[in-house]
Amino acid sequence: MCVMVPTALLVTALLFCSVNGLLGSPAAMMLGQDASPQTIAELDAEYGFDQPLAVQYMRWLGEALRGDLGRSYTTRQSVAQAVGNSLPVTIELAVWSILLATSLAIVLNTIPTARLLITRTTAAVNVVGITVPNFMLGISLIFLFSVELQWLPTTGWAPWSDGVITHLRHIIMPVLTLSSYYFGVFSIVYRAELHAVTRQMFIRVAQAKGLGEWRVAFRHAMPNAILPVITFVGISAGQLAGGAVVTETIFSMPGIGRLFVRSIETHDFPTMLAVGMLIVVSVVLMNLLADIAYTIANPQIRFDP
């Protein structure tokens, strides 16, 4: 919690200085190259761009904390509204991806197998999951399933109201793209823990009682090896944000990530600030939630503030 406030302040301050200090006056950017210095100055005064950066920053912060994120320079729409519209898309993408990645990683790695070939194959798949860049995986999926086989729509977004099937057809490739990295990371963390757990006495006891290897694996070993994965869901939230930015750009999904990239492309300063802050705050919040989930899931740890 104590990290969250300075981090958010640092990033927004950084963003603030970047646009104002280095890219020039937002007014000049809004009016284009033909604007006269006088009109730029007028607009500067109107928006308060002529005041010191620190003053402008404090004013923005005050308004942001009251829920007023300003208006977009390009669409003139309220930033809070644009963020509100994009947020559900990104949240849905992230939730599906994490669910898919964790459940696949846990189930696939719990299946008892003594065969070296299978162990090696899973290890290779994990490495591929971690190292394939999102954009490469996404484009390969589009090429295979949309261009060649024409099973799925290439890009775009269909809300739930367009029908469940249409919705799922649009979201399946983005979810696969985003979850691959997490699948790899979660697998590695889970396997290491599972390896340690299966050497413990109670597993030997369960085996000695004559339980089947599947039952031992899923009922005795798995619940005891799941904890580190929960923590990792929180730790990897930052990566998830980055991955969502790329994934939404590939699939033209109207989410937070694409809003961010577009605001950067168009120098839409208020949107950039708001989304940048939102990403940082949610990443820190995810870390906190993971800590809480960890203490709930493991009664041995009592939260000690």
Added chain:
Amino acid sequence: MIRPGLIIGPLAIATTMIVAILAPEISPHSPYRSSVDMLALPSPAHLLGTDDLGRDIASRVIYGARTSLTIGFGATIVAMAIGIPLGLTAGYIRGRVDTVLVALIDLFIALPGLVLALIITVMVGPTLRNLVLVLGFVMWPPIARLVRGQALAVRETVFVEAARAIGGSRAWIIRRHVWPNILPVVASQFAVSVSFAIFTSASLSFLGLGIPAPTADWGGMVRSGYDYLAINPLMSLAPGAAVTFTVMGFYVFGASFK
């Protein structure tokens, strides 16, 4: 038994490096010269076809290795140059330096690397030098944390105590006793960091914040090829495969080195 990663990793790294060094000799065409033969499919003259400006894709992929490796190694060296001294001092000397550094590391690690790099790149402008510096700046905290942890452990060993007992200075102990014992871990982290830098810079390029055209840059090539996926998919998939191959090589090597 030797780990497969210790063979596959160096092989992939060596391949990319040889391709990068010999780029002028092995590329069939100039990576920059455009022709009227646009978006051609693979043929004996153009092994991977041509892009939307009629440039030979194979040559551009070959030259792209130079850009990627420069950024990968450059950024990692910058990150190490910041992270190692900070980690060593904090871990060995402890005290107030340590407290401040740990707070700083925690703050940075909470930030999403790609998003942070995106923000700073917008701020300073995407040139090769800036990308190296920005990525180095984004990547130093995990390195400092790793080195600090290792230094903390080595500090408590008997041989460091002995070195202190015979009157060795701090600088001498760190240089002669602490650092050599941390080196293997740092070497493994070096490879992983290079893979992260190449991965992140390619993602930045894909988002349109990479090295500006016409430099051959894998992430940027994937992006421009994306629009022509139905005409010549190799325009996008070939540089994409090159990024994946290189990132995987460095990652696998670093991970199995530990």
